[in-house]
Amino acid sequence: MTVQGESAEHQWVDDHAGPVVRPYAVTGGRARPVTGTFDLISLVTATRKDVSPEIGIGPEHLAIVGLCQRMQSVAEIAAHLDLPVGTVRVLLGDLVARNLVQIREPQSTLGIPDHSIFEAVINGLRAL
């Protein structure tokens, strides 16, 4: 994969960069998302069928929108795109800032006053 839009401050990302360094090229050297925290199991759904290329939107962003036509967790996106979770979080921040994806944060089961989720999980497992 080629790295696009490289600016002077991350020229150290060159052809010899190892697999650890490459993801930073994907995010333009950013380690933190512009918005959001993104739990591993936050569920991501695309808000549109497709997105036309625009400035600041790279092939990985487009790949996430494609994947998230079906609801996916942050962990699944990272696994399918073969990118570290931290990198995916940065990309998701960009997409949220543009309203291209919707995020559903996981529920804390402590905050849920009844047993509905536990019972649904038990019944769902029995039915497997």
Place this chain on the structure above:
Amino acid sequence: MDYGHSERPSGAAALPTAIKILVAGGFGVGKTTMVGAVSETRPLRTEEVLTESGVGIDDLSGVETKQTTTVAMDFGRITISDDLVLYLFGTPGQDRFWFVWDELALGAIGAVVLADTRRLADCFPSIDYFEGRGTPFLVAVNCFEGARQYRLDEVQAALNLDPEVPVLLCDARNRESAKEVLITLVEHAMKVRDARRRAE
């Protein structure tokens, strides 16, 4: 009774949502095997990049010189319904990467600690961790061939477990067995939660 810590008014959970269960235990005890046995796809793998000290990278300055290490996590998905998804995460090596453990354990319903009776002590760090955090857990003894069979109460005593903690035998390769372990865990987690609410 205090429902004050509920961030939501009351009533059913706002769905869709995802929940997670962890599968922990010593090296090679069958974590990935169990995740694969019950998940709807073969285990997926995701990675986090950490600095050598085991914390997440949050500052890129000098990342090109900082020693980094990659932690891999295996996980699987079980779609319970259109709006409820269960994820199973195998935890990475027990003696490092606590940063990743904390992230995984946050909000988890509970944890399965897999044990191998030939090297029971290997699961101590996992047990200590979940006890310390208050994460509901059970111990599932993975029955490898050639391992001497112990009675469950012997295992319970050897691990010095609270009598409430379920201990059961399993075969991590077997879907029905893995399902039973997970159902027992969710039932246990529900009891732990109720007991804590009563104590409030």
